[in-house]
Amino acid sequence: MTREKILEELKSVLVEEFEVEESEIELESDIFTDLDLDSLDAIDLVVNMDKQLGVTLKGEDAQKVRTVNDFVELVLSKA
Amino acid sequence: MSRRVVITGVGLLSPIGNSLDEIQASLEQNRSGVTYMSEWGNFDGFDTRVCGVVDWYDYKQIPRKDRRSMGRVALLAAKSMMDAIEDANLSSKEVSSPRTGISFGSTMGANETMFKYISQIAQDSSFASQTSMGFLHFMSHTVSANIAAMFKIKGRNIPSCSACTSSSMAIGIGYESIKLGKCDTMFVGGSEGEHILNAGIFEIMGATSTKYNQTPDQTPRPFDSERxxxxxxxxxxxxxxxELESAKRRGAKIYGEIIGYATSCDGEHITTPSKDGMESVMRLAIEDAQIDALEIGYINAHATSTPKGDIVESHAMYSLFEDRVPVSSTKGYMGHILGGCGVVESAIGLIALRSNLLPANKNLVKVDSECADLDYIYTNRYKEIDIIMNNNFAFGGINTSIIIKNYKEQ
Structure with a gap:
């Protein structure tokens, strides 16, 4: 799985499920302060990415993530 | 002097309109909100195909972080709350005062979410694919919890989930909370979202209408011999x-004054209604209102169009009012909103008070010979009245009765 593919899916989930404006999503965007997600959203983001990419992520993984790039790295490490 | 409780805002979504004016227009035009449900044909041995459906799906009126934990039942309630706050012209400071509380209920949480959630977990033997929101959609107090969070309620929050008395009980809880000085303002009401499960639980008990699937506007038929x-x-x-003085200070418009409320329990059968229980709760509400029973000018009956329930309720009313008070059940227009029926039917009482329209029992052609000899309203009647009563009853033998009067200074 490529970094580009993960980023593409992550953007898609953030836009479709969390109604984030696509133009606001940068690799260094903080998903909490910049994209306005909260701790419940972070758990659900993990569940959604798990479904989209078929990787096994756990809720506690979300607690370590701050930026979009952190999330991409997390998925890469599990893929 | 006892604290007086007035209604200063109304928000409504119903199968016959999404405001007092729209509902009044439907009543005046004898318009039904019952529709044919073609998608219900996929269930074996399930015969009813009729349901009252609300025309409102603009969910993005609710901010995402509030909306994410709501199914349709809470979304409908949230929209009605938005409209009621706007109607009452309350500031956000007043809404979030520690002296402002809420009471809301529903029969079910979001059935549409529960259906998917439980079947997926059973199929997977795993919770892994579930988001954190599922439970928040279908938990028993999903309506009151979501509304409290969305509107930043800081006072009491008393869920009133008691099936078909959920919203009438909420009105009673609000009335008593203010009367007893616990709060100055209460948002009260209830909700129900359409789902085949709601119809299914009644169909199992043989209680649903199945003969009028091709003519949905002819059912339900409260008190009618062909129901x-x-x-x-x-x-x-x-x-x-x-609270009246608080409403007057801010110059609020007043729809009516709640002067009486009672709730009681049959303590008998889990589903079969009791004439004594129904009669008792009406008597208690009249005592609370300190009026004579015959001062009531219109009764909105619960009558759901089931064979047994309508008969029992008619005899309970007869024992107090004989044929001297006009009676209708407005479920003939829209069906049974379950957790939302108490507030919507009380709102029809407000229409009667403001416009003198006593709405007909839609679809009542010939009263069942087993029903008592009441003053059934066959066609819309216009009569000046001062006081209305709204009754609702629920499984478990739970009874509520609300009495509302045109507001007068004294």
Whole structure:
């Protein structure tokens, strides 16, 4: 799985499920302060990415993530 | 002097309109909100195809972080709350005062979410694919919890989930909270979202209407000899209740004054209604209102169009009013909103008070010979009245009765 593919899916989930404006999503965007997600959203983001990419992520993984790039790295490490 | 409780805001979503004016227009034009549900044909041995459905799907009116934990039942309630706050012209400071509380209920949480959630977990033997929101959609107090969070309520929050008395009980809880000085303002109401499960639980008991699938506007038929059961419906409503002096200070418009409320329990059968229980709760409400029974000018009956329930309720009313008070059940227009029926039907009482329209029992052609000899309203009647009573009853033998009067200074 490529970094580009993960980023593409992550953007898609953030836009479709969390109604984030696509133009606001940068690799260094903080998903909490910049994209306005909260701790419940972070758990659900993990569940959604798990479904989209078929990787096994756990809720506690979300607690370590701050930026979009952190999330991409997390998925890469599990893929 | 006892604290007086007035209604200063109304928000409604019903199968016959999403405001007092729209509902009044439907009543005046004898318009039904019951529709044919073609998608219900996929279930074996399930015969009813009729339901009252609300025309409102603009969910993005609710901010995402509030909306994410809501199914349709809470979304409808939230919209009615938005409309009621706007109608009452309350500031956000007033809404979030520690002296402002809420009471809301529904029969079910979000059935549409529960259906998917439980079947997926059973299929997977795993919770892994579930988001954190599922439970928040279908938990028993999903309506009151979501509304409290969305509107930043800081006072009491008393869920009133008691099936078909959920919203009438909420009105009663609000009335008593203000009367006893616990709050100055209460948002009260209830909701129900359409789903085949709601119809299914009644169909199992043989209580749904199945003969009028091709002519949905002819069912349900409260008190009629050709009635064949209830029709489930969705809808929601919110009343803003305020202590009178507080309402006057801010120049609020006043729809009516709640002067009496009672709730009681049959303590008998889990589903079969009791004439004594129904009669008792009406008598208690009249005592609370300190009026004579015959001062009531219109009764909105619960009558759901089931064979047994309508008969029992008619005899309970006869024992107090004989044939001297006009009676109708307005479920003939829209079906049975379950957790939302109490507030929507109380709102129809407000229409009667403001416009003198006593709405007909839609679809009542010939009264069942087993029903008592009441003053049934066959066609819309226009009569000046001062006081209305709204009754609702629920499984478990739970009874509620609300009495509302045109507001007068003394």
């Amino acid at each position: 064949d059961g209830l029709v489930t419906a969705e809808g929601a409503g919110t009343f803003v209740l305020e």
